[in-house]
Amino acid sequence: MAEETKKFMYINRKAPYGTIYAWEALEVVLIGAAFEQDVSVAFMDDGVYQLAKGQDTSGIGMKNFSPTYAALGDFEITKIYVEKESLEERGLTLDDLQHLVWEDEDEDWAEKDSIRLVSRAELGDVLAGQDVLFNF
Amino acid sequence: MAEETKKFMYINRKAPYGTIYAWEALEVVLIGAAFEQDVSVAFMDDGVYQLAKGQDTSGIGMKNFSPTYAALGDFEITKIYVEKESLEERGLTLDDLQHLVWEDEDEDWAEKDSIRLVSRAELGDVLAGQDVLFNF
Amino acid sequence: MKLTIQVNEGPYQHQSADSAYYFAKAALEKGHEIYRIFFYHDGVNNGTRLTTPPQDDRNIVARWSELAEQHDLDMVLCVAAAQRRGIVDDGEAERNGKDATNIAPGFRISGLGQLIEGGVQSDRLVVFGD
Amino acid sequence: MKLTIQVNEGPYQHQSADSAYYFAKAALEKGHEIYRIFFYHDGVNNGTRLTTPPQDDRNIVARWSELAEQHDLDMVLCVAAAQRRGIVDDGEAERNGKDATNIAPGFRISGLGQLIEGGVQSDRLVVFGD
């Protein structure tokens, strides 16, 4: 499998908890991290809600999987695109989302932001540059 | 069960074939017809597509259940509300829908239209006058 | 208040089954009567005993079975929907020549008339779905 | 062209399973190779042999099984999704203490890595869902 490296993009467009897609998509991303591909993750439309801070699921008896997003950096998933227009329409800013970081081995483990705020047009460019798009 | 007659309203808001809700809702309406309640059926939002003329499902291998709507009159289901705003937004007119009729026993089996074209506000009034609302 | 609850979606994929459960539980705790819980469409998938959710997740099917036992609930899976989705009890297995069953405790399979009857006999019908 | 197909919804409730089937069939007839069909989320419900659709309806599960046999397809049900929804083969029944199985012929249960591998090994990934 090491013979080729592909650009993998996981596109998240659904809110968490109302449906299971967000959670089961995250499971794919984590498993996929072992495959040594060039991985990106995008959050757009209702998918931006997945990254909301302060999720507390105790009242609905479901597992709170949101802390896992903070672990993506440890899995060397460092390119996380969040679409600006989707945030704006929903009255959100980056401050409402988790602060996701990764540590850059090449710069003495300096902590760097994983989230890249992009416009819809810029996200379109990012998608165009991918090899495989995963949808949930 | 004959002790009380309730006003039952079946509300259809989903397109046929893309999901099964339209079909399985129709099955409820038909079974319900045996219960001697005061029955109405409403089609609004994408539900108006259920009544479209000329459906031919041979290319997708699914059962064409649209002829069954024409049989509703035989089940004494004669109050079929279609929402005007939903038709207009979708570029449809009543001519695009099946012509549904029933025969009035009290007027020498005269054939009468079952479909009542109503505005959203009028449909709101109809809903307000019901006892039980079925949603699919 | 006498309630009939309709559940249109299966467990886990949509929150509907969770909301319906918590609503039913709260209604029972407040002393209301649940005349029937009717599982329609993919909702019939709430009634399979073959699920094994992860240890740290809720067990939706078992939760229904327990609620039914505690409160002697009538939980009905629509027969036509169950046949399409492959939810089977002993009777269905025999009728349709199936070599296994998967229905969970506390559920029974019956016709759509049970939903209509719920509408006739109850003070409120509350529908949970997608 | 080598294809991997992902199916996210169960049979009957959504058209996705139908579209995926007709797409797969057309691709095979045009001489393309299907590397794998991966059933995820409620898509795992495509793999139960316990369905009995009405006589005048298509049998979605049987149709998949036949296509798999004719073309020696690799049809994989995600294990985590299958456990949540109650789709069980002999191995899963033993591991999870289940008294029955319901998997249909031509399907196997395996991990999510099989989907990723499909993305790596195929020229195209096509996803069908809701």
Added chain:
Amino acid sequence: MSMLHLVNKSPYESNNLSTASSIMKGGDELLLIEDGVYGAVKAGKASAMLEGCTVSVMGPDLAARGISEDKLADGINVIDYNGFVELVEKNDKVQSWL
């Protein structure tokens, strides 16, 4: 004869809130549950649809999604499952906009 309207989907991906809010009568009540709670966020565009409606929202669903109560549009009641049951009691019938 008042009605409880249930909306369980995000107003940003589905037309359900739009339909519900435009058909509601005076005296009716709207309850946002599951992903429907996103419609209650004041800063979101969809909250404009709530104007003139009596609106409740499920607290457990808000908390799960990380929405604190100070983010809500004015005049919205935050309730729990008991409150949900009480709304069903209080209104003659329930319309689920699925």
Added chain:
Amino acid sequence: MSMLHLVNKSPYESNNLSTASSIMKGGDELLLIEDGVYGAVKAGKASAMLEGCTVSVMGPDLAARGISEDKLADGINVIDYNGFVELVEKNDKVQSWL
């Protein structure tokens, strides 16, 4: 590097067509399947979103829904499952807007 965009939901109940059509690049193609085919009807409000896009629509899905080809917006290609496979071949990758 062109992309095939798949939309399978009605533009009147979901935001998928709106998102897809606004993110498409020149050279990309849009395929409407299942309930997505309603977006192709010329007289419907949603057809405005297709302007400037290269659009195909699944004929079997149109027929099932009773939509005759003369009702479609101008320039839309009606295809069958073979045509679907050909579009997947022709474009480098597929994006399903679910």
